[in-house]
Amino acid sequence: MGRGARATRARPTDGRDPVLPLAILGFLADEPLHGYQLKDRITGLTGHVKPVSDGALYPAIARLEAKGFVERRPEPGSGAAPRQVLTLTAAGREELDRRLREPTQTEITDRNRYFTLLAFLHRLEDPEAQAAVLRRRLDFLTAPNVAFFFDQDGKPVRVENAPTLFQRGMTQIARATSKAEREWLDAAIAELEAAG
Template sequence: MLELSILGFLYEEPLHGYDLKTRIQGLSGHIRPVSDGALYPAITRLVKAGLVEQRTEPGKSAAPRRILSLTEAGRGELLARLREPKEAEITDGQRFFTLLAFLRHLPDRSEQSAVLRRRQAFLDTPASFFYRDDKPLSAEEAPDLFRRGMLRIARATGTEEKKWLSEAISTVEGNGGS
């Protein structure tokens, strides 16, 4: 997801590494903090792959700054990753949020809709954190207060996400408002 975030933010505008890190941290928050030890090697991989380029500009004070920007190949890579996200980017909530942050860059609304429909299909599959006899437990069946809480929160979140997905798909496909 780090590389997707880098490509997505650089698609929007060239950035200094520190500014890029700040935006990625704002997106992922406390859940997945970004260290320099992860960010800069990822940038280096993308530069070596020809997806990102670096140039040096004068700094606001005395030190020069390295500015990162997306190459045409990088733009194509971002769009390909958005068009065909990995299964984990659909099934993991935080990864899906990262995908959503940049999905607007796909110019084809039918491709946007296809991604949303994949998430919708995943959410429509019965699941639980806990099982008994290979059947998912509902919040009401959970054995303790804390597991009941987990399941109730997940159910409420899932209900709202399903509602939003239906609205978003309708809008993207031209059947609803903005």
């Protein structure tokens, strides 16, 4: 690194992030898992954007267990202490279904939370309910865009007039990504409506 440059790392979740319980429920809906397997899968999903620590994961699991959404059962291991296998309960499946069917507005508008929701949306078996979630995202993306940059009078700056090369790049990338996502959403909603 150059002189004066500082390394930055993503901050681990604090365990109260609503994405973490959704990811736990979603992965356990696939199959029972050990805690370390669950951590690996969540890390694979969120990557460097939101790394999960043991100090966040295990309290989140304990809170889901206290609500009756997750159960632990011991499994004989090669070590002295038995390993704990986590399973989703019937109440946990209902909670996952509810969260997928009724995502919060932030789970629709925040890209990272939305991608976590999208990763498990296949668990919602009703194509119309899946399409309804996608329509909410599409509505958000097609609403009048909020500009990244404003001039001295407070008016949005057009992308080609952004003050720097990097700000122009940021805006162009965001617009291209949004356009590609809207195209996918249109196609996915049409496919789900045809299936429903």
